[in-house]
Amino acid sequence: MQTADLLPLVLVLAAVAYGFAYMRSRAVAAPLGGIRNLKALPVYYAARAALWCAIPALIILGAWAAFEGKVIQDMVMASLPPELAPQSEGRASLTLSQISNLAAGKLDPAMVPDGISGAAALLQELREQSSHFKTLLVVLIAVLGGTFAWTRVAPHINARKSVERTLQRLFFVCAAVAILTTIGIVFSVIFETVRFFGKVPMSEFLFGTSWSPQTALRADQIGSEGAFGIIPLFTGTLMISAIALLIAVPVGLLSAVYLSEYASRPVRAVVKPLLEMLAGVPTVVYGFFAALTVAPFIRDLALMLGLEASSQSALAAGLVMGIMIIPFVSSLSDDVINAVPRTLRDGSLALGATQSETMKNVIFPAALPGIMGGILLAASRAIGETMIVVMAAGLAANLTANPLDSVTTVTVQIVTLLTGDQEFDSAKTLAAFALGMMLFIVTLLLNVIALKVVRKYREQYD
């Protein structure tokens, strides 16, 4: 049986073990005068049986899936006659793919040497055997585990404890998966970044003012030297993010104040979800809204005022991005404003302060750290946003302070560097990883600051 079929089978077995252990625990409890004479509730005995049945079997299944291919491969390669034994790694993988294609029937046996077809037959056979063994072993272990736990349903055994312990470990594993994935991503990016700095000096990357990542694909190509200065990219990112925050912070904050302090309950119940829906609009929709509606409007407006403007501008991208991140600011600020203790509000009102004085003098300063957290989150989001910028701000890496000019951002450049036909080890492709690393560091810093601020906030009242 295949792994995909075994998985549900194991789960069915676990369910069966659950049912049997449940019935047995009730049966055991009945002569004693009810389940309260057991050390644990029947569901715990049942759950323990299910866990005993499923977990060892799943571990075996996982291990088998992980090592099966490699072991069979080695056995097949070892079985090759000496004259066919591959000399190099490249030959080996070629031979191997020949064998597996032959075994899968994609290759005509007449076209390969005898030794190869023999190996293909062996591969086929080994695979079948492995599959049989696996099925047998997994089912056996599952049944044994379930039976063992079933026999251990006894009034004096506390199944609650062992189930609790197992669940604890399960939760730990889940948390570890997320952490390990993050670490894995960071390391893969770090390795590529180091390779990139082998090709382009770090000082040029960090302090260069020109970005044009066109490297020569062939040795005889001319005119494509490549320049990897990230300053234009970061200024572009900063400008667009700044424009976005300039829109989102005041609008978001004031709408949060309205929602939390002034809006009546029914209004709030309607407006808040509507505002949060802004965050649910796909960014690509914002992107074409920016590119097709906002950018031309800004260009026309600028022309009317006698200003030069390109049809793609930082302003258009920033404006639309600002709209997009409003809910981050408003929703989080609303939550922190609501979290300010009612007693503070009452204290201020009782002194004769009006609602807006209370807001300005007491609630806002008290909620400020939390609000800052929300703003920083919105800033992280703005810095990481790609789609709107690609569509509305353009691709030209201009080092400019004019918001009517077209600029580009770090994320956009990462996308353009990695799309299209590329050599994987050229400076151009590797630059994407270096940019990603820089972006990661910047957003990480922002997150650290946000966390610190939020933590400080938590200490304020307790």
Add this chain to the structure above:
Amino acid sequence: MSTTISTMSPTAIKETGMPEAKTTKVTNERPAETVIEEGRTVGIPFSDDPKFKLRDVEVFYGETRAIRNISLDIARNEVIAFIGPSGCGKSTFLRCLNRMNDSIDTCRIKGSLQLDGQDIYDPKRDVVELRARVGMVFQKPNPFPKSIYDNVAYGPRIHGLANRKSDLDDIVENSLRKAGLWNEAKDRLDAMATGMSGGQQQRLCIARAIAVSPEVVLMDEPCSALDPIATARIEELIAELSESYTIVIVTHSMQQAARVSNRTAYFHLGNLVEVNDTSKVFTMPEHELTESYITGRFG
């Protein structure tokens, strides 16, 4: 005591449209009153010189009737204590006096509530002015997360009571002195108020309330979050403040009511059951419910 309280007269009650009360003889026998009759208060609920004149007050939270037809005078410069079991409406009633219930959407108030003859709930009335005259101290000390100085200066700044920095300094110093906090706080006026002890915080809140020179100070269980020493300190303070302010205090501690107040009002299930001189309430209660409560049979 400057307060003049009229002795209970059936005519006074008649004038306000209340059912005629049975004249209760003050004896040491077991009181006869056992049931609550709505709108019927035994003892001395009225005064010749009322600061607050409250008639037929009813408060609703949605459909729930939290205060049932209460009439009461609060005399000028008296200290009156509201006692009663939890949920009896004494805090709700207190919060009507400076309209702190306004911020609760579902809360409705009926009846006539007057401060110095002016209707508190007049829609044209400026609630800011009302609250400047009727200050409040809450159950839990609630200093703003600002410096000690800024906490006290908060009210005066809002009401524009000081033209110069030195005026403000004076107000802050005087208020802290009156609250008995000056010696402890004078060297750390710039320190965060939230860093003080609970008792100090509560005295700071009192200083903050009196910094705007109110006429009345409402106190909603001001000592319930404090230890006995801090409580004693606050009680002393109440005694000092009673010379210049009308004080209404809600308390769960009958000893506290006995120690600090001139008059005591006993609330039960939204009714005002009995009001009388404090010494009388605690020695010879007229209503059986009052007696049950003060002897600890419930509540």
